[in-house]
Amino acid sequence: MQLVSDLDTPSVVVDLDVLERNVSRMAESARRSGVRLRPHAKTHKIPELARLQLAAGASGLSLAKVGEAEVFVAEGFDDVFLAYPVVGAEKARRLLPLSDRARLAIGADSIEGAASVGEVFHAAGRRIDVLLKVDCGYHRVGVAPESAAGMAKRLAELPGITVRGIFTHAGHAYLASGRNEIDGIARSEGEILAAAAESVRAEGLEIEEVSVGSTPTARGAMSVDGVTECRPGNYVYHDASQVSLGTCSIDDCAMTVVATVVSVPSSDRAVLDCGSKTLSSDALRPRGHGHGWILGRESRLEKLSEEHGVVRVAAGETFRVGETVRVLPNHACVVSNLHDRVVLARGERVEGEWSVAARGRVR
Numbered sequence: 001m002q003l004v005s006d007l008d009t010p011s012v013v014v015d016l017d018v019l020e021r022n023v024s025r026m027a028e029s030a031r032r033s034g035v036r037l038r039p040h041a042k043t044h045k046i047p048e049l050a051r052l053q054l055a056a057g058a059s060g061l062s063l064a065k066v067g068e069a070e071v072f073v074a075e076g077f078d079d080v081f082l083a084y085p086v087v088g089a090e091k092a093r094r095l096l097p098l099s100d101r102a103r104l105a106i107g108a109d110s111i112e113g114a115a116s117v118g119e120v121f122h123a124a125g126r127r128i129d130v131l132l133k134v135d136c137g138y139h140r141v142g143v144a145p146e147s148a149a150g151m152a153k154r155l156a157e158l159p160g161i162t163v164r165g166i167f168t169h170a171g172h173a174y175l176a177s178g179r180n181e182i183d184g185i186a187r188s189e190g191e192i193l194a195a196a197a198e199s200v201r202a203e204g205l206e207i208e209e210v211s212v213g214s215t216p217t218a219r220g221a222m223s224v225d226g227v228t229e230c231r232p233g234n235y236v237y238h239d240a241s242q243v244s245l246g247t248c249s250i251d252d253c254a255m256t257v258v259a260t261v262v263s264v265p266s267s268d269r270a271v272l273d274c275g276s277k278t279l280s281s282d283a284l285r286p287r288g289h290g291h292g293w294i295l296g297r298e299s300r301l302e303k304l305s306e307e308h309g310v311v312r313v314a315a316g317e318t319f320r321v322g323e324t325v326r327v328l329p330n331h332a333c334v335v336s337n338l339h340d341r342v343v344l345a346r347g348e349r350v351e352g353e354w355s356v357a358a359r360g361r362v363r
């Protein structure tokens with residue numbers, strides 16, 4: 001039997017017991033709220049994991065990029081929403097063959113973007129479903145809620161485009177300073193989108209999907225009347241940021257990085273073999289220092305270079321060259337994209353591995 005402590009390092013380890021619990025809890029929340037769950041598979045990029053999500057009741061997958069969709073559709077996934085403003089004829093041409101094999105939809109928040117895809121589908125005698133992105137306060141992409149009806153109407157007039165619904169993402173919840181603020185953002189995410197859907201329907205358009213979701217806001221937003229779908233992604237793994245936000249506890253975190261202490265240059269400094277190429281440079285959210293938490297230790301990962309993780313050793317703790325530690329990353333979704341495979345474990349027992357089949361598919 002192989003143990004996690006026997007692994008060559010750095011290795012990304014996924015605890016299957018925790019993962020399965022996270023998958024089934026979110027599926028149960030969606031069932032109780034009466035909404036479809038369409039998990040965002042950009043978090044893990046692993047077809048085997050997505051199959052667990054579908055087996056638990058997910059209705060389909062969310063993805064961001066056409067390249068991810070190519071991988072998942074080739075693996076047999078037949079209901080994919082690219083929750084991203086897909087723009088350009090080149091991407092549209094790649095989507096065409098996928099639409100033979102899967103029910104596809106893309107996000108849009110502009111006439112130019114949607115038209116660039118719609119024209120290619122129209123020329124091929126086809127149509128593509130679009131969900132209009134509405135900004136519920138994150139201020140990244142999306143039209144203002146009061147512009148949703150006008151924009152949806154214009155989108156629906158484009159050749160090759162069918163407006164299936166509207167969607168939003170409350171990414172600003174990641175900057176919230178506590179559960180109360182997150183709960184407020186979740187409620188307003190759902191309420192803003194449900195109201196925007198009504199304004200679009202008032203223009204005579206059918207809106208089948210009203211889609212919300214981030215991991216911190218999922219349960220709050222999905223329980224708002226009028227919401228039909230939720231798209232959390234990170235919940236399968238969780239990470240140090242979710243613990244900091246109060247979304248979950250450390251025991252709910254399925255992904256850790258096993259690293260080896262490769263140097264102890266002084267009593268207050270140790271160096272791990274995981275740097276930014278292993279853990280990413282993403283900051284702890286909502287705020288805070290460090291590049292991930294070393295489980296069971298007070299010592300903090302203070303500084304990363306590409307292949308070195310520099311630990312400020314806490315008073316009373318020691319690190320030994322050659323020993324292994326487990327690091328809870330700040331942001332699991334980015335760690336996924338840095339690794340070819342994840343090792344599967346239950347507690348300390350290694351059970352196999354999965355290939356991160358869609359890693360690097362950012363185009």
Ligand SMILES: Cc1ncc(COP(=O)(O)O)c(C=O)c1O
Nearest residue numbers: 040083169214215231232233234
């Ligand atoms: C559009 C969109 N939907 C859903 C999600 C999933 O959110 P989370 O990673 O918080 O679960 C994301 C994440 O970035 C997103 O950008």
